[in-house]
Amino acid sequence: MKRKHNKRLSSSSSLSFTNTILKTVKPAAYFTLLLLTYTLGYLSHHSDLDSFRVETQCVEPIPPENTRQTLIDLIFNGTSPFTDFPPPHAADKLYRSNKVKGWGSNNAVFENLIRKVKPEIIVEVGTFLGASALHMAELTQRLGLKTQIYCIDDFRGWAGFREQFKNIAILNGDVLLYYQFLQNVVTFNQTGSILPLPFSSEQALIKLCEWGVWADLVEIDASHEFLSVWADINRGFLIIRPGGVIFGHDYFFPGDNREVKRAVDLFAKIHHLKVKIDGEHWILI
Numbered sequence: 639m640k641r642k643h644n645k646r647l648s649s650s651s652s653l654s655f656t657n658t659i660l661k662t663v664k665p666a667a668y669f670t671l672l673l674l675t676y677t678l679g680y681l682s683h684h685s686d687l688d689s690f691r692v693e694t695q696c697v698e699p700i701p702p703e704n705t706r707q708t709l710i711d712l713i714f715n716g717t718s719p720f721t722d723f724p725p726p727h728a729a730d731k732l733y734r735s736n737k738v739k740g741w742g743s744n745n746a747v748f749e750n751l752i753r754k755v756k757p758e759i760i761v762e763v764g765t766f767l768g769a770s771a772l773h774m775a776e777l778t779q780r781l782g783l784k785t786q787i788y789c790i791d792d793f794r795g796w797a798g799f800r801e802q803f804k805n806i807a808i809l810n811g812d813v814l815l816y817y818q819f820l821q822n823v824v825t826f827n828q829t830g831s832i833l834p835l836p837f838s839s840e841q842a843l844i845k846l847c848e849w850g851v852w853a854d855l856v857e858i859d860a861s862h863e864f865l866s867v868w869a870d871i872n873r874g875f876l877i878i879r880p881g882g883v884i885f886g887h888d889y890f891f892p893g894d895n896r897e898v899k900r901a902v903d904l905f906a907k908i909h910h911l912k913v914k915i916d917g918e919h920w921i922l923i
C-alpha cells in the first residue's frame with residue numbers, strides 16, 4: 639500500500655513537475671520562435687538591399703604622383719587647360735576677384751577631414767566657381783601637404799542659375815562658367831594643385847575608375863536630386879583609397895523629402911556604414 643501510495647504520490651508530483659516545465663518552456667519556445675522569425679525576416683530584408691550594391695571593381699590605383707599627368711594626357715591631349723589661358727575671345731569677359739561665391743565652402747568639415755586623412759588626392763564632384771576647391775587647396779598647402787584636387791563639373795550650373803549669377807559672362811548663349819572657374823584658379827595661384835575634369839559626374843567618375851585614379855577624399859556636391867546623389871555616391875565610393883573618406887554637402891537639403899539625406903542614408907544602410915554629421919555636411923564612416 640505504502641509503496642502504491644508513494645508511487646501515486648511520485649507520479650502526481652512528476653505530473654506537476656512536467657506541467658511546471660511546460661508552463662516555463664512554452665512561452666520561451668514561442669519567444670524563441672518569434673525571435674527566429676524576426677531575425678530571418680531582418681536578414682532576408684538586408685539581402686534584398688544587398689542586391690542594390692554596385693559590384694564594379696576599379697582598375698588598381700596608379701601612384702598618386704602620376705595621376706595629374708595621366709589626366710592631362712587622357713583628357714586634354716597632354717596640354718594643361720591653364721596653358722595660354724585665357725583665350726583672347728574670353729579674356730575681357732572674365733572677372734578677377736579674390737571673393738568666390740560658394741555654399742558652405744569654408745565649413746570646418748574640410749579642415750577636419752584634411753587634417754585627419756592627409757589626402758594626396760581629392761576628387762570634388764560639383765565645383766561651380768571653385769570656392770570649396772580653392773579652400774581645400776589653401777588648407778592642404780598650409781598643412782604642408784602636396785595634394786592634387788580634381789574638380790568634376792560639367793560647368794553648366796543648373797537651369798535658371800544665371801538669375802543669381804549675372805556677373806558670369808554669356809557668349810552665344812553659352813555661359814562661361816568653365817572659363818570663370820579657370821580664371822578663379824589662376825587668380826588664387828592654384829593652377830598646379832587644381833585640375834578640372836569638365837564632364838558629367840557620371841562620365842568622369844566612370845573614367846577615374848577605369849584609369850585607376852583613386853582618391854583619399856571624395857566630396858559629393860553636384861546635383862542634389864535623389865537619383866543623382868545616389869549615382870554620385872555609388873560611383874565615388876568605388877574610387878576611395880584604403881583609409882579614405884567620402885563626404886558631401888547639404889545633408890539637410892529640403893528638396894523632395896530631403897533627397898540628399900535619403901540617398902546618403904540608403905547607401906549607408908546597404909554598406910553597413912554610419913552617417914556622421916559635421917555642420918551641413920555628411921560623412922560616411
Ligand SMILES: C[S@@+](CC[C@H](N)C(=O)[O-])C[C@H]1O[C@@H](n2cnc3c(N)ncnc32)[C@H](O)[C@@H]1O
Nearest residue numbers: 740743764766769770791792795838839860861
Ligand atoms: C552646388 S554647386 C557646387 C558648389 C561647390 N562645391 C562650392 O562649394 O562652391 C553644384 C555644381 O554641380 C554641377 N553639376 C550638377 N549636376 C552635375 C552633373 N550631373 N555632372 C557634373 N556636374 C554637375 C553644377 O554645374 C554646379 O556647378
